[in-house]
Amino acid sequence: xxxxxxxxxxxxxxxxxxxxxxxxxxxxxxxxxxxxxxxxxxxxxxxxxxxxxxxxxxxxxxxxxxxxxxxxxxxxxxxxxxxxxxxxxxxxxxxxxxxxxxxxxxxxxxxxxxxxxxxxxxxxxxxxxxxxxxxxxxxxxxxxxxxxxxxxxxxxxxxxxxxxxxxxxxxxxxxxxxxxxxxxxxxxxxxxxxxxxxxxxxxxxxxxxxxxxxxxxxxxxxxxxxxxxxxxxxxxxxxxxxxxxxxxxxxxxxxxxxxxxxxxxxxxxxxxxxxxxxxxxxxxxxxxxxxxxxxxxxxxxxxxxxxxxxxxxxxxxxxxx
Numbered sequence: 001x002x003x004x005x006x007x008x009x010x011x012x013x014x015x016x017x018x019x020x021x022x023x024x025x026x027x028x029x030x031x032x033x034x035x036x037x038x039x040x041x042x043x044x045x046x047x048x049x050x051x052x053x054x055x056x057x058x059x060x061x062x063x064x065x066x067x068x069x070x071x072x073x074x075x076x077x078x079x080x081x082x083x084x085x086x087x088x089x090x091x092x093x094x095x096x097x098x099x100x101x102x103x104x105x106x107x108x109x110x111x112x113x114x115x116x117x118x119x120x121x122x123x124x125x126x127x128x129x130x131x132x133x134x135x136x137x138x139x140x141x142x143x144x145x146x147x148x149x150x151x152x153x154x155x156x157x158x159x160x161x162x163x164x165x166x167x168x169x170x171x172x173x174x175x176x177x178x179x180x181x182x183x184x185x186x187x188x189x190x191x192x193x194x195x196x197x198x199x200x201x202x203x204x205x206x207x208x209x210x211x212x213x214x215x216x217x218x219x220x221x222x223x224x225x226x227x228x229x230x231x232x233x234x235x236x237x238x239x240x241x242x243x244x245x246x247x248x249x250x251x252x253x254x255x256x257x258x259x260x261x262x263x264x265x266x267x268x269x270x271x272x273x274x275x276x277x278x279x280x281x282x283x284x285x286x287x288x289x290x291x292x293x294x295x296x297x298x299x300x301x302x303x304x305x306x307x308x309x310x311x312x313x314x315x316x317x318x319x320x321x
Contacts, residue, residue: 105131
């Protein structure tokens with residue numbers, strides 16, 4: 001009997017060894033939030049139902065949910081203002097920033113942080129719900145004599161801070177700066193991943209001349225080869241225009257200005273639009289392919305509608321690429 005038991009155990013050994021050698025892959029699949037603004041014939045389109053939206057993840061249609069009370073949620077906003085290089089000449093034009101930020105957050109519960117950046121981010125105010133304190137901080141903003149414009153470093157810093165805020169708050173970065181990054185140490189891929197993982201929306205206000213409009217898809221229908229191809233396309237776009245690309249990826253708005261009037265008008269437009277959106281969400285499947293995913297949205301009932309929406313999200317463990 002002992003011999004039979006020993007033989008049985010020997011038969012089990014290969015199976016046990018194989019089970020030990022086979023790695024267990026765990027993929028985190030958090031809820032993906034997709035803010036969508038819809039313009040039709042020059043006006044905002046309201047009253048759409050969830051079944052009217054078609055949301056695809058890398059070409060696969062998803063079951064979505066529409067949050068009817070999105071505008072009643074709290075907002076966690078990180079204001080990032082470039083203070084070096086070309087921005088030194090723009091501080092007079094952004095003197096109305098405090099008033100515009102107050103208009104953006106509205107009457108919903110709020111947490112606001114403020115930082116300026118050049119060669120690195122400098123936190124001027126940690127998250128607070130005190131609008132009077134925020135106004136004082138923004139009014140006291142000053143340029144800095146620094147040759148850097150490390151926008152990607154600053155955005156990564158802000159996105160990580162926002163990811164620690166309560167999940168009931170919408171998370172957004174208001175980025176004010178030039179179009180090119182100068183000196184960031186963080187890899188662009190890491191910034192794309194952080195934004196895609198944390199559901200942070202980037203609204204950008206750039207002081208370089210250019211036309212402000214609802215942008216076309218960042219990927220222009222050419223997806224590349226899977227998640228890696230999408231990531232390469234996003235990184236290449238960041239080399240041309242950082243704030244515009246970050247806004248496109250995350251579903252935010254991109255605005256240009258060259259004068260104080262242009263800044264005020266752009267911020268007014270942003271404050272009017274920031275609450276006029278549909279907040280869709282979906283749950284990726286457990287076996288989702290890790291990496292950057294492309295989100296596409298259509299409204300078959302309104303094929304000519306112009307949409308601004310999150311274009312990507314990050315699936316799976318950190319550093320999947």
